[in-house]
Amino acid sequence: MTNTARTFAARLTRAPLADDAAVAADIAAQFSDLPPALSGLLAATAGCSPFLRDLMQREGDWLRNALSAAPEAAFDALLADMSAATPDQLSDALRLAKRRAALFTALCDLGGVWPLEQVTGALTRLADLAVDLSIKTGVAEEIRRGRLPGATPDDIATAGGMVVLAMGKMGAGELNYSSDIDLVCLFDESRYKGVEHEARASFIRVTRRMTALLSDLTAGGYVFRTDLRLRPDAAVTPVCMSMAAAESYYESVGRTWERAACIKARPCAGDLAAGARFLKTLVPFVWRKHLDFVAIQDAHDMRLRIREHRQLNRALAVEGHDLKLGQGGIREIEFFTQTRQLIAGGRDATLRDRTTVGGLRALAAQRWIPQDVCDELVTLYRSHREVEHRLQMVHDAQTHTLPTMAPDIARIAAFCGEDDAAFRSGLLDRLTRTDRLTEGFFSPSGTAEAVPELSQTAQAIVQGWAAYPALRSDRAQQIFRRLRPAFLTRLNRAANPDEALVALDGFLRGLPAGVQLFALFEANPALIDLIIDIAATSPALARYLSRNASVLDGVIGGSFFAPWPGVSALVADGAARMAEAPDYEAKLDAARRWMKEWHFRVGVHHLRGLIDAFEAGKMYADLAEAVIAALWPVVVAEMTRKHGPLPGRGAVVLGMGSLGAARLNAGSDLDLIVIYDGAGAEASDGPRPLALRPYYARLTQALVTALTAPMAEGKLYDVDMRLRPSGRQGPVATALESFRSYQETEAWTWEHLALTRARPLVGEAPLRAELEAFRRTLMATKGQGEAVRSDVAAMRARLQVAKPAKGSWEAKNGPGRLMDVELMAETLALVSASPARGVEAQLRAGGKASHLSDSDQSVLTDAYRLFWRVQAAVRLITEDTVDPATLGEGARAFILRETGMADAASLATSLDESAARAAAVIGMLLGGAADGETGDAD
Template identity: 60%
Template sequence: MTHDAPLANHLTRCPTAFDPARGADVVRLLPDLPADIASLIAGTAGSSPYLARLIEREHDWLAPALDAPRRAVDQVIAALGDIAPDILGAGLRQAKRRVALIVALADLGGVWPLEDVTGALTRLADAATDAAMKAALMAEVARGKLPGMSADDVQSGAGMVALAMGKMGAGELNYSSDIDLICLFDDSRFDRDAYPDARASYVRATRKMTALLSDITAEGYVFRTDLRLRPDASVTPVCVAMSVAEQYYEAEGRTWERAAYIKARAAAGDLQAGARFLRALRPFVWRRHLDFAAIQDAHDMRLRIRDHKGLNGRLNLLGHNMKLGRGGIREIEFFTQTRQLIAGGRDDSLRLRGTVPGLMRLSETGWITPEVAEDLTDHYRAHRLVEHRLQMLNDAQTHDLPVTEEGFARLAAFMGTSTADLKADLTRRIKAVEALTEDFFAPDDSATAREADFGAEVIARWRSYPALRSVRAGQSFRRLRPRILSRLQQAAKPEEALAVFDQFLSGLPAGVQLFALFEANENLLNLLIDICATAPALAQYLSRNAGVLDAVIGGSFFAQWPDDLPAELHTAIARAPDYEAKLDAARRWMKEWHFRIGVHFLQGLTDAEGAGTQYAALADSVLQGIWPVVSAEFARRHGAAPGRGAIVVGMGSLGAGRLHAQSDLDLILIYDAQGVDASDGPRPLAVSSYFARLTQALVTALSAPMAEGRLYEVDMRLRPSGRQGPVATGWGAFRAYQTDEAWTWEHLAQTRARPIVGDAGLMAEFEGFRRDLLALKAGGAKVRADVLDMRARISAAKPPQGDWDAKIGPGRLQDIELFAETMALLASNPARTVQDQLAVADLPEGERQTLQIGARLFWQLQSAQRLLTAGPLSADALGAGGRAFLLRETGQPSVVALNAAIEQVAARAAGVIETHLSADGQSA
């Protein structure tokens, strides 16, 4: 709440007395009131019989309270803990009367906003529940019925907690709310013999607490108390053991119970035990994977409520239920909570209890537009205002609008408006809420698009696809189909886009969650169609890994590249309980980031160079995350790695820190046993066997297909002696081989070698040796001749695949990279990237620029090609969207211009390379 001030200082509205005479009678009890306050009292008492009676009963307390209403509420609530047990019932009821009265006047006068009104009511409910619970527990302790507990224990709740659910949990109690509580006790505090007596005592205490709050006496009541939200309420006692509750939710918990726990809060009693229980329940409430089937569950629940309450049919304001009816408060709450359920497992910023804060956060994270959030917030506040006025009339827990014209006239007067204006405003808002929320839960099944003959043959076979075989998936997809076809028809080449979408759909193993996702998120559907119209390979990737779409709406998909990517994977792996689960967690994580890079590249949020760096950084992170897991699992069976262990070295493009969408990983493994002969473990291994099998375990961890697919294909042919050599090489043997036996191509490979993970000391020594090796081999007389021979062998073994082959051919990417490595070796230059190697090469500036331009163009072409397709790329086979992407990335205005650039740039680069590798070039 904001600062305190007399109520008269901030009045912004005033009810009109429906019964002026009644209002005037009540005002006489409070002489010398300021005119504005007198009008507020008269309008209030003249419209609400309930508030008129409260003013009459509490007028002596009310007069000074009007000068400091916030302080008055705080004092009433603070005093509840000091009321003697024998007068607690009367004291609680007096507190309820006083808080209800001052809150109503602050609300009716427009002095307090909705949050202050509902917040004051909720704080009263918390304090009243706590006082009633502790009084009931103290009686149990005094009778010796609560094993091992003393009066001191009762002060902290004695192991019992009341969880506030629903509006109380969210701090949003309405004016005449009942309170939804789940009462639990911490059974870990009792041994088996004491448990039955403890449970019986907590059940008695719960019943006494409920009676203290709910029984209607001459003093009234405090809060009607509802305990039916507890686990399996039909068979469980009113106070449930926490372990029993946890087991129930884990085994049988339903979507509506998950939604209820969004707002759950430890409100009374042992707050620490309650907080521990709620933490333990997080995996039940907040699913790690996006749960779009919750939308259908929420929709079904809405329909069941409407059917049960007889709320279907056309809108009729007379008797319309402002909470459960069409366009009502519950629609806004379900709209908000269902989205929170869907994504809150991944984005904990969405785990907010309040409806308005939830709407604002959903807007900030892109789930809904700011306009929708603002409109629903406005309607929610207005609906709650009407709800409060209905309840203030007679202190009734009602949400029904009046059923007579006289009743509407009284309500309108109470709200300071006319009947006609009130009805018009209600009708407008109810229809607006229905329009904003209904499509989310139940998109119009009758919606159609101008399908005509578009894709008729393709569409006809969709019903046979695995993803559409379930009834629920079919229903969801039928609602989606008009929107999908409409967007496909807007593609530059609709038939091409439809064909790719068809491939995507045919590859989906299941569809319920995904189709519900698309229904809930229009932007995601648009992204899919964009991918289908542009990048078939990415669409195929999606069909095999549809779970990556979770990440798109997880809150940070379009954010900047993170500073500490490996830490994110370590966190994901740490959550997994065992070795296989850790490998699957790594696969899920890698695929989401891999897809993210592709989408950013496709949509122009990064370019080929940026995407190449990110793909390599992702691979580094995977290796840095997986290697400790593999090593620890291997050590568990065979003992810790002998000596300093091993390092994993990235070769080729990985070593150079630039990969594309379909790159495999070139790796070698080097170990230093430091003279140790074998491992020391349950099943010890000789050093060579230990590291050979450890290497195979790493390769398997990376490349074996599991439930979540595979991470990367691995190529180890760049190790010493290639395919014939051992898969893991000792540090001494590696140095000796490179110094005395390796061929020129193996020295060229070392220009890009980069240690990625393993023993830090060995990694540093490897880099030092690599630099020394380049210096040692820099003057080799045969380097140029060997490279010329290698170029000829490559050309003969693998000719270019079409005019747009970016990699193979004279003057293209592989040729330029080979030449750059040659220049780096001849110059003893430790640089790994092609641009850095060319930058220090002994070349005339014009020739250097020719090669740098070629390297850039052919990398752009290669990187884009591998995002678009797994096979050869040609202008004829490429769709319109793919062509536009390729031209954008290469900076060319047309396909003709691109063809010309490829031919010219390759020819110029080849000329430079041949000049400097020839005999004349050597003599020069």
């Protein structure tokens, strides 16, 4: 039997303790016909609550029947009876339903029959239905009297375009036991063009009639106290306003507290579809695309104002404590949850849960808060709400304040099933734990750190910070004054504090005006460590960060240190970000923001030793592939819009060089080739048709522009297309047959070598497969004969002259170094007809084909891996040639850590020796004398 089919008595798990034994005994006698567990629950409840005792006596016959059924069925029947009332009966029917619901939900709560969420959900269902019946009855009356222009009886089902938004706890489905209900009443003005004024007057009458129907106290009681003050600019606007007017208000002057309120907004009555459309228009207002840490300060200020206004800043005590607004209370947990949702919900829709418990769990799932903090706050929230309910059940009062007299505290303790001492101790403990968990978030600065002594040069640098654009506002200066000791203390711990200070100065100087970065640092002190770490290691990365501060959005997202998602997940993520942008240019800017966040993440992980150079190389390549894969459909769609769909079989983008081999460094550009197959088509079919060749040339140029154009968010990558047939002289897009013909009859050996690393990235699957098959067949044909080795030897000799090694830590150029080993690996792949693209795999292929001994393979592989580690580390630090003598201490330590060397001299020696060994092997393989390091310029 399912739990919902079990009767009330079978699901009892707890009961209060009777505070008034005489009253309890009287009620027990009145309900002696019920099973002992039920009569005992009623007696103990009545002994704590005069309000519930009166309801038991008033609704006794109904209660007996309700308690004999499954609780859910009994409550559904209660709502059904209310729905069946005629307009003349509605007022009495609503009040009868409210009395019975109040009694029944209280017993479900007190008896542990329903968990908190089911109790508050039932109260919310009652409120939803009461509001819906009230406004539809009012709209029906307006239509009957001909006062709602153009409306007919058919419009009653949608309340003539009027919708009521439930706000606060009602919107979240979390109504407390004696809640008032916060409502915003709107109407869809698009249904009343030209007669909007008359429609507004009609809906205002409906709204006033609804509030009277729900709130007026009659002989039958009241239904719900209604509050309409959460509507836009409530002091001057009518009680029901048009959706267009509300949207205009939020877009122009909406404040942080209104954004927080809208998190819980939910259409609850009337035209629900129109209400959903309206809330969709508010998404940009509520959910900002960039992390909004100023919301923390706004929430903190609001919280302090509430405490001051209500004089709640006093020592924590049970007597008179406000369980909602006081220290460690319900509002602390709600603010904690909502503020974090506001900060990150614009980027992650999974955080947009209306409920407090659901919001906390979503934040934990996305690693915005630790799971143990989530679990504890959920438990505390539920406990606070249960005590709140019992405060309200005593006299059906909308109160959150604990009594000030000891006997009344004892009654609440009994109502909670505890003795006085246990209740007091437990409550104070829960309030203290809540305050401890939430206070640090709202007051993150804590105790100010002592400022270390500064040299005169350092003092001059620090004093100049006040003039920087990002620090000119009063708010930024106020926050930064609190942060400065933390910055300087952490700088003092750097390997070279003065060097790190200069880099930090460059970072701060480059920040634009209006940036909210300092509120972000205050809320996340660990970011200060990250910034100092970057400044002390890579001044270039610090300068990049100042120009692209929004990449820090991703750092505080809980997924920043999660496992790498891989290409498929990255493509989906990038495509989703671009899909949210309204037009082509905005999509390209969205792609730039998205790419930079991931690119920065890889750099930070590498810098901090979470990944090594090879993992970073794969991640950078994954990201570049994902950018192209996510961007390609956007570029194609724009081309299709202008000139029609891709003619023929479409096109394929080939990744060449390091991208094809799936290993890039932080500063890599992208080598690309675009190949298309017209399949007999002569032109496109669209608004402005283009001939085949110009069509694909424009498509290619559009892709290159999408990647390289300097927009508001910068560029994505530099692109090199010189590996296409005929290089710079050839067309930017190559027809498939021309590509085949060129490679078979005209291409030089170096072009065949380039194909060893070619990899189809995007395009039609059949065409991609065909190109890969051709690549493999071509390599088997063109890799034979001694001409290959002699061509490579000549090419190698030219490269040594054109690009000699520079400096003792040179990794890329020179005999036996990175480019030399890569060239040898491509050669071995070509002569072995191996499809392998990565350097190590190509070297292994040479060994399997007996072109390379095991020992020589180890020499080349070891050299390549050492040089790659240096190259990847250097490119994260600088775009220039690196000189260990002038390199910063932090940067030098990073490179040494990456290579496992003890000091700069050891690394230089290892590089020289590895290069000499590799050059000797390469020279032997190509049939020449062993090359030394004669090309180096130390």
